[in-house]
Amino acid sequence: MLFHFRDKFPLLNPYWDKYLEYQQRLELPAKTVLLEEGKVSGQYIFIEKGCVRLFFNNDGNDKTVQFFFENEGLTSFESFINNAPSAFTIETIEPxxxxxxxxxxxxxxxxxxxxxxxFLKMMMQLSSMRQTHYINEFVSFIRDTPEERYQKLLTDRSHIVQRVPQRYIASYLGVSTVHLSRIKSKLAKGKLHF
Amino acid sequence: MLFHFRDKFPLLNPYWDKYLEYQQRLELPAKTVLLEEGKVSGQYIFIEKGCVRLFFNNDGNDKTVQFFFENEGLTSFESFINNAPSAFTIETIEPxxxxxxxxxxxxxxxxxxxxxxxFLKMMMQLSSMRQTHYINEFVSFIRDTPEERYQKLLTDRSHIVQRVPQRYIASYLGVSTVHLSRIKSKLAKGKLHF
DNA sequence: CCCTAACGATAACATATGTTATCAAGTTTA
DNA sequence: TAAACTTGATAACATATGTTATCGTTAGGG
Incomplete structure (x- = not known):
């Protein structure tokens, strides 16, 4: 939430530095749960290395909402701010x-x-960015087919497709793993002009 | 955005009153466009009477994102804040x-x-509420079937179903008008135990 | 008050997507 | 390294949803 704003608001840097010492550094294997659905978020997470996903469970098959990578920070915001049970689980994907x-x-x-x-300006900007992100995700979910969403992922955020296991991509796109396979094979066929 | 916070932050009321005089009162027929997709939002809208929807266009068939009623205020926030072209159109549903x-x-x-x-507290609370709203909509879109979404709309926000024409409800649920009809008739059959 | 257009229900058909099962290849673990 | 798991591809079938067309009803404009 805060630390990736270093570059944008350099005047605030002394504050960041002051709090660096309170952070706990952890090396975690893949599939480590950092926050469990239903529990109250009690810490802010900053990723130095690796990647993490935020998801919620629905009858065993989970739905991924967002992926996070190096130099990004996250928490389950609503839970963190309101001391409410988190609607989401946060889990490492890679070590x-x-x-x-x-x-x-x-x-x-x-x-x-x-x-x-x-500070106010920063918080407003931050909150506006997050809201824009979620609105865009929401609109994309309504407007685009899973195939279109996959293609956009490939062109706009290919690092996700490269690093993240396919079942999480499917879960993020909102389709079954089988259907994502279908989409991929359909797109592959479309590319073969020979 | 601001004026429905009167009750929650009464100390700020003098400010509201000061700006009341700058507001323009308009009586509008149904289907009046208040902000057109692609244009920059230049005003904040407060609804005294009637109802309004925010939607975006996709190949002629539009997708409704949100409904607004009496004593609610709105604008196309991202456009308003960033002076960017609005992704959404705002239009009256009723006079x-x-x-x-x-x-x-x-x-x-x-x-x-x-x-x-x-003020900061209010803005944070406000922004957190809006974010929660969009996340909930987003999650509901992923997690629930259109039928479940319709049932939730019936139980949690029945005023919407009562006041808003069915095609806008379908557009909001993310299904065709035909399919919403199917859902309704299926639910109606389920209720008939005799 | 009538005519027309808009609205919602319904049927028939087409397409998209889920579910289950199977298999091959890659990974982890003992 | 062998066995057990995990992953992703594919096929077959089931279900959900879109599209088009038709029709009766309602609502607005002349």
Whole structure:
């Protein structure tokens, strides 16, 4: 949430540095759960190495909402902010190195920052970016077919397709693994002009 | 965005009152476009009477994202905040009475408010609420079948089903009007135990 | 008040997608 | 390294949903 804003708001950097010491560094194997659906999010997660997904469970077959990679930070925001049970699980996909900052320090940090004139601007920008992201995902889900969504993923965010196992991609696109296979084979056929 | 927060943040009321005079009152017939897709949102809309929908166009068949009713306010936020072309059209569904506050006054108002200690809290709460709304819509779209979504609409927000023409409901649920008819008739049959 | 257009129901058919099962290839574990 | 799992491809079938066409009803405009 905060640390990838270093470059955009350099004046605030001293604050980041002050809180670096409170972070816990963890080296985790793949498929490690960092936050379980139903529990209250108690820390902010920053990814140094590896990748992570946020998903929710629906009768055993889970639905991936978002992928996170190096130098990105995340938490289950609604849970974090409102002390509510998280609707999502957060889990490593690859073996990863993450930093965890407990909630109390995040609050303390935000408290200090609230005196900075740039803080409101940053929070607004941040919140507007997240909202835009979710609206775009939402619109894409309504407007585009799974095939179109897969093609966009290939062209716009191919690193996801390259790094993430196919079943998670299917879960993210909202289709079964079988159907994603169909989509891929259909697209492959379309490419073969010889 | 702002005016329905009167009750929650009464200390801020003087600010609202100060800007009431800049609002333009309009009585509009149904199907009046208040903001057109592709244009930059230049005003905040408050609904006194009637109802309004926000939608985007996709090859002629439009997709409704959200409905708004009495005492609610809206704009195409991303467009409004970033001066970007709006991804959405805003249009009255029923004959409506709305108040429009031009952007310049909204900015001026927010500027004044930024000195109030409660303002940041309000903006955070507001933005968190909107984000939660979109996430919930998004999750519901992924997790639930159109039939389930329709049933939830019936139980949780029946006023929408009562007031809004069926084709907009279908467009909101993400199905064709024909399929919504099927869903309704299926549910009606389920209710007839005699 | 009538005419026309819009709306919603329904049927028939087409397409998209899910489910289950099977198999081959790659990975992990003992 | 062998066995057990996991992954992804594919086929066959089932279900969900879209598309087009038809029809009766309703609602608005002259």
């Amino acid at each position: 990863s190195v993450v930093y965890l900052l407990p909630k109390q320090y995040v609050i303390q940090l935000m408290d200090e920052l609230s005196h900075e004139p740039d | 409506s009475v709305v108040y429009l506050l031009p952007k310049q006054y909204v900015i001026q108002l927010m500027d004044e408010l930024s000195h109030e200690p409660d």
